[in-house]
Each structure stands twice: as structure tokens, then as C-alpha cells.
Amino acid sequence: IISFFLTGFVEGYFNISSAELEYVLFFCFMMVFFLIATYGTTGFNKDVNDLFKASSILRVLILAISNMFIAIFIQSILFPLDSLLNMINTISLPLLDVAYGSNDPLLFIFEMFSAIIIAPISEELFFRGVLFNRLKIRKGFVFGLVVSSVIFGLCHLNYPDHISHVIYTCIMGMTLCILYSRTDNLLLNMVVHSAYNLLSYLIMCTPLQYLILGGEFSGLMVIMLLASLIFIPIYIIYFTFKLK
Numbered sequence: 001i002i003s004f005f006l007t008g009f010v011e012g013y014f015n016i017s018s019a020e021l022e023y024v025l026f027f028c029f030m031m032v033f034f035l036i037a038t039y040g041t042t043g044f045n046k047d048v049n050d051l052f053k054a055s056s057i058l059r060v061l062i063l064a065i066s067n068m069f070i071a072i073f074i075q076s077i078l079f080p081l082d083s084l085l086n087m088i089n090t091i092s093l094p095l096l097d098v099a100y101g102s103n104d105p106l107l108f109i110f111e112m113f114s115a116i117i118i119a120p121i122s123e124e125l126f127f128r129g130v131l132f133n134r135l136k137i138r139k140g141f142v143f144g145l146v147v148s149s150v151i152f153g154l155c156h157l158n159y160p161d162h163i164s165h166v167i168y169t170c171i172m173g174m175t176l177c178i179l180y181s182r183t184d185n186l187l188l189n190m191v192v193h194s195a196y197n198l199l200s201y202l203i204m205c206t207p208l209q210y211l212i213l214g215g216e217f218s219g220l221m222v223i224m225l226l227a228s229l230i231f232i233p234i235y236i237i238y239f240t241f242k243l244k
Contacts, residue, residue, distance in 0.1 A: 003026055003030045003032075004026065006029050007022060007025045007026040007029060010025055011025070020107070023114070023118070024110070024113075024118070027118045027121075027122065030122070031121070034125070047186070047187045047188070048187065050183070050185055050188065051185075051187055056183075056188055056191075059179065059183075059188070059192070060188070060191050060192050060195050061195070063175055063192045063196075064192055064195035065199065065224070065228070066228040066231050066232050067171070067172045067196055067228075067232065068196060068200065068203070068228075069224055069225045069227075069228035069229070070168055070171055070172075070228055070229070071164075071172075072225070073225060073228075073229060074164045074168045074171075075164045075165075075168070077164070078163055078164035078167070112201065115197045115198075115200075115201060116194050116198050116201070117194065119193070119197060120189075120190045120193035120194040120197060123152070123193065124189045124190045125186070127148055127151070127152045127173065127176075128148070128176055128177060128180045128186060128189055129180075129186050131144075131148045131151065132144045132145070132148040132177050135147055135148055136181075140244065141181070141240075141243050141244045142240060142244050144177070145174055145177045145178070145240060146174075148177060149171075149173030149177060150170055150173075152169060152170065152173035153165075153166040153167065153170030153173060154166055171236070172196065174236050174240075175235060175236060176192065176193065178235065178236065178239045178240070178243065179192065181239075181243050182239065182243070
């Protein structure tokens with residue numbers, strides 16, 4: 001609430017009319033209060049140190065990459081692959097063209113910053129740190145897992161692929177709820193979320209898209225896709241029953 005009013009005050013005082021800048025200001029104020037709240041608490045330094053362990057890095061890679069392949073698979077079914085390829089082919093290089101067809105480098109930098117930094121931090125704080133936790137305490141693990149993940153998915157309804165995006169975002173939300181329950185480290189969730197969004201940008205905005213959707217490494221990509229289709233459902237089902 002204080003961040004909201006501070007953002008409005010700064011916006012009015014400096015006559016700021018940019019919605020993007022307003023978003024960044026609000027995020028910065030929110031993070032200041034978050035850091036103040038964590039000062040002196042136990043476990044924060046341990047959570048930071050745990051991020052650099054080999055097991056944590058492996059978790060980040062496996063979950064981010066597996067969820068990315070799940071997303072590609074669901075898109076290819078509900079948002080036909082030819083339409084997906086056509087959408088990608090309309091995205092021209094260099095990367096600056098990706099920012100809603102704009103060649104504005106500042107807008108593209110903001111989009112990248114928002115997707116890779118702001119969204120993972122703010123969404124994990126709310127959806128897993130607050131919503132999932134409160135629902136789990138009140139109604140149990142399974143209820144918190146399902147409801148918070150469905151809401152997380154529905155909040156991504158305004159994307160070009162609509163329903164498919166909601167579905168695979170919901171699945172990713174479930175894996176992140178489980179990860180948080182297993183590690184009690186919300187920072188690790190933020191890193192996985194950030195890695196996933198970064199990978200999304202790399203696939204959609206660089207030649208990496210051709211390695212994923214076709215090309216000389218297509219055989220390896222098929223193997224990774226099949227592995228992801230097996231791993232993610234087992235991961236969700238197994239730990240849901242184990243953690244409930």
C-alpha cells in the first residue's frame with residue numbers, strides 16, 4: 001500500500017506519464033520494503049548460499065527446460081504448430097523487433113527486465129509466498145497447489161496463444177509450488193521462474209528457435225521433449241501425494 005502511494009506521489013511530482021516507468025517504480029519501492037522486512041530474519045543468508053549448490057543449479061536447469069518443452073508440446077496441440085511457426089517467422093531479428101513490433105531499444109530492455117527480473121520476483125512472492133502458503137494452511141497442500149496454480153495460469157490469459165498458455169503456466173505453477181514445499185526457499189523458485197522466462201525469450205527471439213523446432217539437433221530435441229513429458233507429470237503426481 002505504501003509502495004502504491006509512493007509511486008503515485010513520484011509519478012505526479014515528476015510528471016511521469018510512462019506506464020512502464022510507473023511499473024518499475026512500484027517494483028523498486030516494493031523490493032525496498034521486502035528487503036527491509038527480511039533484514040535480521042534467520043535463514044535468508046542460507047537461502048542465498050543454497051542457490052549456488054550443484055543440486056540447486058541442477059534443479060533450476062531441469063525444471064526450467066522441462067517446463068519449456070511442456071509449453072512447446074501444449075502449444076503444438078492447442079495452438080497448431082504451423083500457426084506457431086508462422087507467429088515465430090513474423091518475429092524478425094534483431095531482437096528489438098520483438099517488443100510488440102517496436103524498434104524502441106528502451107521498450108525492449110524494459111520487456112526483458114520485466115520478464116526476467118520483475119515478474120519472477122513479484123509473482124513468486126505473491127503466488128507461492130502468499131497465496132499458496134495461505135491456502136495450504138487453511139485448506140491443505142493439494143487445495144493450495146491446485147487453486148494457486150489455476151489462478152496463476154488464468155492471470156496469463158492475455159497472451160497470443162490464450163488457452164494453451166494458461167494450461168502450461170498452470171502446470172509450471174504446480175511444479176513451483178512443489179519446489180517451494182520441498183526446499184522452503186522462495187529464492188530458488190524465483191531463479192527457476194527467471195530461467196524459464198529467459199529461455200522463452202531466447203527461443204522466440206534468437207536463432208535458438210530453429211534448433212528447438214527443427215534443424216540438425218531436432219533428434220535430441222525430440223528426446224528431451226519425451227523426457228519432459230514423462231518427468232513433469234511424474235514429478236507433480238509423486239510429490240503431490242508425498243507432500244499432502
